[in-house]
Amino acid sequence: MGGVVLVRTRSGGPPLTGTVGVGSLGQLRAAVDGHSHLDRWRVSAGIRASKLDGGFGFEQDPRVGGGHAERVNADSEEYGVRLGVGSLRDRPGESWEVTLRGSRLERGVPGKSFAPSRHARQQLDQSAGRFRIERFLAAGDQPIELRMRAGVDHRRFHFIDPAPPLGPPFDDRSGALTLDLGTEFDGVSLVDGRVTAGVGFDARTLTLRSDVLDPAVASIRRVDAGVFAHAETEPLPLPLTPVLHGALRIDRSPEGPVASHELSVRAAIPAGGHLHLAHRSAFSPPSPGDQFFREGVGVVPNPDLRAERVPGEIELAASVPFGAGSFDGQFSALVFRGDIRDHIVWAPDFRFVWSPRNVDVRRRGWTLRSELRHPMGLAISGNVTRAEARYLREGAAPSSQLAYRPRLTGGFSASWSHARWRLSTGTRYVGSRFPVPAPVNELPGFWSTDLGVSGRGRLAGWEFEPSLRVDRLFDERSPFIFSIPEPGRTVRFEIDIRRAP
């Protein structure tokens, strides 16, 4: 048990904040963030470091032979730096910012509980730069906002295991370079100011190189670009004063031009509630993370991996406030329906070589949520979600739920705030799920409970915010993924430190 002092940066907030702390499993963490003004510029910088031992004992499931085992090679170290330069935030009409980030993560890859990897290591180096500018362009009574951005992101992955539990040793190096840029004009006033619109474009290139690619495929390169436009009305002089929103996007992708849209209406319903109805489609190209995941005996990226698409999704949501004695509450409900084409999942072939693949998915669901608040600082909430996501196979009825997608999730939470103290607790339910792409070998659902307490204090011109958090309060050990054991109850002690105003 120990404490982790977590420093959180706040833009425009205190000029210097810090975090120090410790926690279970040998967790150490520290971070410092600061910002200052240099003439007409705002300069910010931050540095962070964390370390984790990660080892613990657990009982092996009898379905893989039972017995006691130790989780080893689960340590990690992470370091990051950030530097930002930008215009002062209190200068209207223009803001710009350049941020540079760098991080290194080095960790053990402990493998499956029944086939531990005692020597597998992973290193991820990331460096990124981003430029953003926002300007207001005078155009009549309503200024138009111009937003431009450009970024570069370079990641290097190194996976190595000289003695894996199964399969040949590997020492794989991969790299991903992403370049993106975009421009948007927003706040364009139309129809005598009754409609506000925006238009823009963005583009992204992704280049992947990897030792695990077929030598005939030197790299995977993908270019995506799109133009988009959106518009929203002011509340219309109609019953329920609806607000209409529309958006259209056309993407150029290796799969050909793709159009996606959103049409929605938001209306006020009696007693202060809201109703929202939307129909939308979506397009999402593969990311570097979709191509790199190590599982099973072999791993091969898929150079033919296609973008995910939602041809048409419909969503209906409603929220209504209510009162219960001294409590103010809100109840909301949402239902949705929208299939996914070419959803990206990882799966093995007959040689147990894993690759990302595209599958079609039938997707339906609903969410119910309710919360209550009392003037004396008490808040209670609950939610339940049922989400069906089933494989759609050609010529067959929708079959089983996707592997490791629980159909039912939910939870309850309660918190109490008084003066400088806050107490919170919550319990979450993860429903049953299938570990394979078929409705067999089902894993049971489970509950887990957490507890948190925090306070605030001031000393010598500094503000302190200590907090204690206990996850899996009752030492629940049920794993979400069968082969990845849970350590049970863990504790973190955090202290935020910031310069008092």
Add this chain to the structure above:
Amino acid sequence: MTAVVVNSVEVTLTVFPVADPSDRRTVPLGPEGSPVGASVRGELAVVPMGIVPAVAIVDLAAGEVIRTVALPEGSGATGSHFVNDSIALVANPGLNTVSPVNVLRGTVGAAIDAGRYPQRFAESGGRIFVVNSELENFAPAGNGTLTVLDAGTLEMLGTVELSGENSGGVTVASDGRLFIMNSGRFGQASGTLSVVDPASMSEVGFHSGFGEFPGTVVFQSNTRLLFSSWSFGIAEWNPSTGSFARAPDAAAAPGGIPSAAGVAIDPEGGIWSLKPVCDAPSSVFELNAELEVRSEVPVGLCPTGMVFTTF
């Protein structure tokens, strides 16, 4: 007569009476594993669990796993063989050993040394032959071998050197000779067949031309050796003449698919092939003598092995 199909990706067995395939049951083996084959004896099935170092013992009549027996870490459990009603040998290709497992008590005896990457068994003439693929890092590091054990004492009697690489599938002829399929190397169409005399523990025949990565091999009759490949379907070789009745480049394509995940023969001589589908529910085909589909039985994802038993 009951058929037992191993569905590798979904980690289950499909069990059905051959006379009435509509009476199918799915037996879940566990949340993880990569089983590719099974051994059966009466009501019991032994299923090595691949990446899970364990073997599942299944009561086929009850349709459930009655125990899962842990094997040494790093086993890679692949391949099994019933020595008697209570003992089954399980191959540990990751450790170059085989383990005797008491399927009734759920205990594991001391490991027995084998060659590199043992993964199949056959029994003939009072001897158990362990087929060693001789792989290092999943690539052939030499020709295949057989480790010979006494079927009664499990004492090691010797080693048989084979002339082909990546030895895997094995079947026993009516005269007791062993026919071993050497799969060769991926992409090189270097499949070969070794013939071994169990009495002399020596290779007495070696034949080439068995195509791209052949796997399962079975006798449908004394003159009809069938073998399958994911790359070409089902081909046929006549051991009497030493020639192909259906060469790999003219292989049968059950269901119009020029590929097969395996081929099996039931005790009554019926021919079965496994449909090579791993990303969706698959099936097994019952074939006629001409290797044409007579019927199709739905099974799970990625069927890789099929055996038959009676209880």
